[in-house]
């Protein structure tokens with residue numbers, strides 16, 4: 001009865017508190033309609049508190065009741081909670097934002113409760129090297145490929161309604177800390193025409209973007225030096241930056257509340273069969289089918305456990321090519337499809353945090369200069385983050401995540417100070433590095449099934465824009481798995497065909 | 512309702528001990544021989560019942576929240592039919608009155624308003640070509656989708672969104688649609704607005720007056736208001752309802768912080 005008594009207590013205290021709370025709330029919210037709303041809002045206040053209490057109490061009671069029932073997972077024997085199940089419908093390799101987004105959407109779209117058994121395997125639960133948490137957290141619609149624009153638009157819509165998607169009963173609502181400041185791209189004379197074409201594509205796709213002449217740019221952003229700028233484009237809506245951790249955790253929390261199993265371990269191998277499939281020209285293809293994710297290796301122990309599964313999702317980010325290697329992709333005979341490895345590799349990118357008290361403050365857009373340097377505000381205390389991509393020939397070593405400070409001195413700061421002169425005086429306060437899941441063919445995501453692995457689905461290779469596209473990509477992959485085709489957005493263009501044909505789907509960049 | 516169920520099923524036992532006991536029972540059985548199939552004892556049946564029932568209660572609660580947001584969506588639905596037949600100004604006016612808001616046409620002094628019970632006069636239908644100049648949506652449930660109904664108001668000068676429970680950062684980011692005309696904006700007492708949304712007001716360069724009083728989710732209001740003033744130099748910013756001492760604190764904090772950095 002204790003629980004019930006507590007419930008009663010809750011109601012009584014709410015009543016007791018009511019008079020004082022009422023006065024303050026009245027003051028703030030209801031100034032206009034004093035007399036009319038009085039009785040109404042009293043009861044609604046009471047009701048709200050009552051429901052909150054009730055919800056919490058019910059959750060606790062239900063948990064206890066469920067624990068005590070036969071068939072619950074509660075056992076008196078201590079077992080390794082990270083041990084994966086022996087069988088699952090879908091095993092997702094990689095618990096970054098992509099992996100958890102796919103897991104959430106699989107659960108969201110399953111037709112019967114507990115219809116799909118989903119396991120997410122992540123090797124590092126601290127996410128010390130995952131791109132997701134090391135990214136700059138930006139979202140934009142200023143792309144040139146319609147696929148990318150649509151992916152970002154629908155992800156923005158997802159984030160706008162994030163609590164309808166990822167809210168969990170009895171838990172705090174998700175607060176992405178979304179900062180609504182648009183991207184400001186600057187184009188030089190040579191590339192201004194590309195910017196204009198991109199602008200038209202973006203408007204056509206429904207993105208709210210505006211073009212600015214150098215004079216307008218000067219007027220709107222006085223801090224920007226317009227030397228060499230021929231045209232600028234600025235995103236009015238659905239652009240800005242947010243906290244990647246929050247998004248990752250929100251996906252994970254929701255997916256787990258829907259029954260997705262998380263396990264900690266590294267996928268090191270697969271057990272698969274090979275079928276010879278004849279082709280039209282008399283040849284044959286070696287088609288692989290994964291039977292089980294062979295070794296899920298526990299950290300700090302020598303336990304191994306194979307997980308039998310019907311479908312594997314490769315969401316291992318920068319290291320997804322390692323998984324396909326295990327299936328013989330990239331080591332096939334010359335001239336065969338298996339000759340080409342998955343074109344995704346880690347590429348190290350530095351992010352520098354600088355302090356500049358005279359910086360543009362709240363007015364700071366996500367600036368992208370045609371020299372490749374970017375800049376955005378970080379918090380409200382006069383901090384900014386900046387960086388640039390290195391030249392192809394000067395790609396840094398990817399064996400570690402050490403930061404090259406010389407790169408800031410030589411390549412970033414001079415260009416930044418040229419573009420926004422207040423940054424001539426700044427202090428480098430910290431820096432970090434992360435891996436792009438870099439698609440060396442065309443720097444765009446790969447979504448779909450590999451032609452030689454009939455049950456491995458890919459969501460990888462997003463290079464610099466995977467975080468922002470993750471909500472929409474997760475849905476697309478779930479549609480592929482459960483419905484057999486894309487339902488919401490047509491993303492065939494981002495599939496494997498272009499990779500096999502070696503026809504890159506390049507963004508028409510102005511940088 | 513719940514109390515009745517409780518007292519009927521286990522009049523003298525607390526739920527807690529009841530759970531514990533059955534758990535113990537389970538353990539004992541699990542460790543011993545496999546149990547024979549016998550009708551479940553009363554308390555086990557009760558627990559089963561609770562488990563099933565509380566899922567329903569949870570469902571009910573989420574369903575309740577769902578219905579509430581459905582109702583708000585419905586109120587904010589796009590007035591496409593009115594727009595097609597009566598033009599954008601009448602459609603907007605009709606939407607505003609339905610939401611219990613008020614407005615003033617350009618060149619007139621009288622306001623059109625719905626009364627407390629949501630009743631309003633239909634006189635506004637006589638002003639087909641009049642444009643909206645001032646709109647007061649304070650304490651209404653206007654939301655992001657509802658803003659579609661105000662799109663195309665090229666002469667909107669004043670907009671009050673005081674105390675709107677559904678106005679959030681995404682809403683503010685959409686106000687750029689009035690960037691050429693809007694001069695006065697009141698977003699005070701909006702419970703959802705955060706600093707991340709205020710940054711979007713930079714698109715409203717014509718703003719002369721802005722009220723950001725009593726926004727509960729702004730964490731360091733002093734600093735934010737200074738930054739807002741820097742961002743909108745021609746705009747007069749009203750910000751009351753914040754603890755003044757707090758404001759000074761954060762100003763000092765900013766200074767301290769900067770000194771610390773240097």
Ligand SMILES: Cc1cc2nc3c(=O)[nH]c(=O)nc-3n(C[C@H](O)[C@H](O)[C@H](O)COP(=O)(O)OP(=O)(O)OC[C@H]3O[C@@H](n4cnc5c(N)ncnc54)[C@H](O)[C@@H]3O)c2cc1C
Pocket residue numbers: 093094095096097098099121122123124127129130131132133134135136137138139265266267268315316317318319320323349350351433434435436437459460462463464465466467468469
């Ligand atoms: C500096 C930087 C800035 C960026 N800025 C932006 C930006 O502004 N906007 C944007 O949208 N994107 C940005 N990105 C890109 C974005 O971060 C990535 O595209 C995105 O996070 C990819 O998500 P993911 O889940 O695929 O990869 P990850 O987050 O890397 O997750 C992959 C996970 O898989 C795990 N894993 C790998 N192999 C195995 C295995 N064999 N077994 C088990 N687990 C395994 C890893 O531990 C990792 O946690 C940026 C990236 C970097 C590096």
